[in-house]
Amino acid sequence: MTTQSTHSLFKPLPGAQGAAATQVAIWFNDRPLSVPGGCSVAAALLAAGVSRFRATPVSGAARAPFCMMGACFDCLVEIDGMPSRQACMVEVTAGMRIRSQEGARDLPPCGAADINDAPLETAHDR
Amino acid sequence: MTLTSTDSPDVLVLGGGLVGSAVAYGLAREGARVTVLDEDDGGLRASRGNFGLVWIQGKGYGLSPYARWSRSSATRWPGLAQALQNETGVDVALRQPGGFHFCFNDSELAEREKRLSTLQAELGDYPYQMLDAAEVRARIPQIGPAVIGASYSPMDGHVNPLKLLRGLHAAMQARGVRLVSGERAERIEPQAQGFVVHGKRGTYRAARVVLAAGLGNRALAPFVGLDAPVAPNRGQVLVSERVARFLDYPTLNVRQTDEGSVQFGDSMEEVGFNDFTTTHVLADIARRGVRAFPMLQHVRLLRMWAALRVYSPDGFPIYDQSEAHPGAFVVTCHSGVTLAAAHALRVAPWIMGAPMPDELPHFSARRFEHAGELTPAH
């Protein structure tokens, strides 16, 4: 059951290169979404009806891509469990699980991280 | 803004950082008319480079009056925070839930126990607990397996140091303190009835002068017969993006700010007036951070900075009134956050003539005239 595409802000260019772009199936906020492939996550989501990528940590205001070149950090989303990814800097691939970033990033539950057990030197002398 | 002051304030405070503004605020509360001279935007500014800890445990090892002095500030801190909120609306986010010093091996833990038990023996009232890994984890579940124990003290806390600086500036100005920005004191002329300060932009006079210019005190002190042998000590810090709240307790090397970002510190290096960061020290700090909180390893670092502590030869503060020129004071330390309440509420009255707080004689620069064993202050 594909999400009904709400009005998208952007669309593929009609014509040779635009039509040739393949669609890929991803997940956005746990709902299946069909997006153009061969482009950044930001471009893919914009063309698939997503216009809210995150809520700011300060006021909760909705944000979406602004600069598309990795400078504004407004397009932060969580990709495959990793928060704070710049959607405009990551290429979209089939099966990606993308979530909007709601405020400050989440942390993994404790015990879920792997650490090596090399011995630690003493802390700096006080 | 008049550059030559015709109306003399009672006190000139040289330096508008955390120390200078806390003193100025306290002086204004005592009814003094105060002018603060502050540098421009590019100054070294230890006030902008600190960890925000209101930290007591472990301090004063080798000079226990410092422990008492720090503690006296911590107990007065809630009053200062409340006053700043009432007077300016700025909430400096003071939290004093107690703090942890993590240990990663047995010898660290043993050394920590020795330090704290010695302080307790000297001071009597000095609450702390030594905790094993399970006990730490019971209070801070996210701790990594590399943490084998910690010392905890209910005396410790933290604050937002940038809001503190802003709050002190707002509060002191609301009480009539005059702030001259973009100014720098170049020399001080003691006179019969006071002091004339020559700045790069103007000239100022007052009956009393307080040197609170951080590393700048070293050059200014001799003008008024004082000695302030402070030198830079570089600390490097990592700051992350905001993350969901996970840590309410401050710890010595990791704390989560009221805004949600996580800070990692801190190192100590003697490299002169060099506030550039270095990768290997920062990587060390990062590794310590990951050892302490493994689930932070994917958190993104947004800022790395280095700042210069104002460090005396033994690391303890310097408080002095000039004998050659009474009315001239030097106030300098590297714990301007912890000691802000003491500076506002105990040092300022002394500057206006109240009896000297009984801890302060231990911090006279005369102590450096005897070469002896100097123990680090932290």
Add this chain to the structure above:
Amino acid sequence: MTADFASEAVDVVVIGAGPAGMSAATRAARAGLSTVLIDEQDAAGGQIYRAISRADARRKEILGPDYAAGAAIAEAFAASGARHLTHATVWQVTRERGVNYLKDGKIGSFDAQRVILASGALERPFPIPGWTLPGVLTAGAAQILLKSAGEVPAAPPVLAGCGPLLYLLGWQYVRAGVPIRALVDTTRHEDRWRAKRHMLAALRAWPFLSKGLQLIRTLRDAKVPIFEAADDLRVESRIGTDHVERAAALHFTTQGTAHRLEADVILLHQGVVPNTQFTQALRAAHRWDDAQLCFTPKVDAWGELDVPGIFVAGDGAGIGGAQAAALQGTLAGLAAAAQLGALTAEARDAEAVAQRRALAGVMRIRPFLDSLYRPRDINRIPRDETIVCRCEEVTAGELRKFVELGCVGPNQAKSFGRCGMGPCQGRMCGLTVTEVIADARRVSPAEVGYYRIRPPIKPLTLGELAGE
């Protein structure tokens, strides 16, 4: 005790794969120097020639001949023998020419004899009420979407602001058959008159001028509504059925008449400015350029900073456009080669003659463009309610209050109000903050200065820095 960072020694590190970077790396490699070009993207081209290597004929036709010219530069670079490190993010350059980068989750490090910074330009901040709403993007963003994803606005957009890149985008959309709701030009009539001072110099750069006129004629021929001397811009929002607040319309006035244009995509642009993150972090000397209204690093005739052995080429040294960037890149490459003994000074100077002549030619149009397309004060120094720092949502009014509290510069303002402390590290707000403070204090931006920029130039994770 110290982490082990094995550093790779190399003659020349070039940062940024746009025309300047590609040209610098090409020249250095051809001189026989070991050369590495580091860039974040997977293919060379930078922003202006983004995705040039995989653009088909149709895409090139839409984007125009200037874009297509980038292909030659990219091919020369590919054949030069320089190493191309892709998908790599440089997070620090030290004054001692250490270059720290991040690739595939791991830190790497170069020890370079010479560093050439070519990280180009950023869009000038364009703070108007509502500029943070979803649906508002920069013209540069729209070009990137067109170049690298073949995407265009789904409904007719409004293009607002000033400067050649805005008209170029409009022209590219017309050629692509994309209907445009309107082009709202904020260029002031007074600036048209003032620019005529530079007309004589501009006429010597006739090819540029005529190209610009052709862009506008194409728009008029396509019956795109054009509004001139627009003022009082603000973006109106609406809340959709999905409860998302987004851009709905652009409001503005022209000679007192109020306008409201509905659009859910509003593309803003008022010029580009040098990306000075690296040069500021190096504490290189900068100057305030009052014609271009930005800080530019101080460089000598070869692009070398006052930090020895580190050069800047391209828009990062001052806005000049793609052709100037390529020429400056070559000059920096020549200088580095001569400094490292791979070229004699005579050979360097002889080759530089043609580059310098060409550079002077392409730079002739700049004073005219800078004067004509000078962004309005209100669009750089906004009213109180406008957000200045997008990351921390600090408004111009809050910033002015810090000045009243005694803040003399952006670093104090940063510490008082967090503006500039977000992930963009001041890219979206730095110039605005400097100018708002300068305006409030009634001093020049040169006196106010800029944010202290610190590494990491781009974020990296705690674990990556820890080496785990």
